[in-house]
Amino acid sequence: MTIPSTMRRWVLGALAATGVAAAVPAMAEDFPDKPVTVTIPFSAGGSHDVNARIFTSILPSYLGQPVVIKLTPGAGGQAGTAAAIKAPADGYSMLFTHSLVDQLQPLVANLPYDTTAALTTVARINTAPAIFYVLADSPWQTIDDLVTYAKENPGELRYAHSGKWGTGFTGGAAVADHYGIEMTYLPYKGGGPMKLAVLSGDADFTLGRPGTIGAEIEAGKVRALLVGADERLPELPDTPTTTELGMPTEAIVMQRIVQVPSDLPEDRMQVLRTAFRELQEDKTYLRMMSQMGENVEYMDGPDYEKLRRQQAESYSALVQALTGQ
Structure with missing residues (x-):
């Protein structure tokens, strides 16, 4: 069982008082004990920047530490992705990216990294028409x-x-x-x-x-x-969708995801995943996302990892259609 991050310090204190704190080594680390950085491989003012400023303002309530945004734009997301992959696998550095950078770019660019091997998903934040x-x-x-x-x-x-x-x-x-x-x-x-x-x-x-x-x-x-998108947006009821016009949506609808280096220790991964899961019940977070016109189609990391493997096949077909190769 994973103990919610907001309870961790209280439980540690109670256990220490009874002399049994040593029996919970995963908690004894007290992770995190310093600010956590979220790298965004895109520029200021984009949709990732907007979404991140919402969830990083509330996530500290569930992690117990500040969450800092670091914008690292360049090369269509490659610069920030490379930096995140090189970061220590200690849970203090996360990457906020999307499905096309994660699974499509490796099919069309000679990259110095393999995102599938190097990164694992903490959570899908939402989808973006x-x-x-x-x-x-x-x-x-x-x-x-x-x-x-x-x-x-x-x-x-x-x-x-x-x-x-x-x-x-x-x-x-x-x-x-x-x-x-x-x-x-x-x-x-x-x-x-x-x-x-x-x-x-x-x-x-x-x-x-x-x-x-x-x-x-x-x-x-x-x-x-x-x-x-597949369906018309409520705020744009008269604007047609790509699906209505017979266009595929794989190249257009992106899935916003938070990832970490794949060799992050499992106990720290669970702390991060629990925090993001708890965030989905936060009324302030839900209200702010709604006000920005963003959905909260959240998906747990393990579930998204299954979808992630399927994306490589659909993106491969997309690249062939666009390039003829």
Whole structure:
């Protein structure tokens, strides 16, 4: 049985008073006893940054220590991933990443690491549908308008993405492949810079996640043309989904996950997993996620690990479809 992290210190004190503390070696370590760092391999202002600022503000209540965010953007998530893999396997360093970086990038890039072997999942935080959008004063009212323009002007539509084979890239590539259009791909270091590129007019088209672009849609600054999901979003009831239009969602819907080096001791892994599990019952956490338009489709680490192995097969088929190889 795993004793909830919030009770750990109290129980240790009680056991010490009775002289039996030595009988619980997994607890005697009192992990964690210093701040825990969450590395995000993307830039400030993106959906991972937004989600992390919510859960890291509440997680200390369940870990008993501060949780610090470290942004390490670059190479579509590869820079931060490499740094997290090199970190000591002591539980004080976690990686907040997503399924495409974890299981798709290794299929298309010559990486100096093997994510499947090097990392193990603590928990899936949620899933993230995509919203494809343009400036509100753009001439494109619908996705069909955008596609018509792209077909009449090959290569002139400028698409902002987060680095080749990052989630921003694969989402746009899936749309382009489905409609048979050519776009100019402009790389940026994450969702925040991608959004700024569209708002400033440096790019015509990109995708975002509900927690990062919802405010701009509500304020009338941008127009949503397409939602990457199986079902329409309640806040965008008139915007069609990729599933409705016959597009696969694997390249578009990402799964946000927290991972640690695979050789983390099991007792420390259980402390982290218990904290994230307890977080799912926290009313403040649930309210803040709802306010940001984010779901809480949580999954325990062991369950996600089973899904993780299946992803490699579906992503392999996706890469073949996009590259012809």
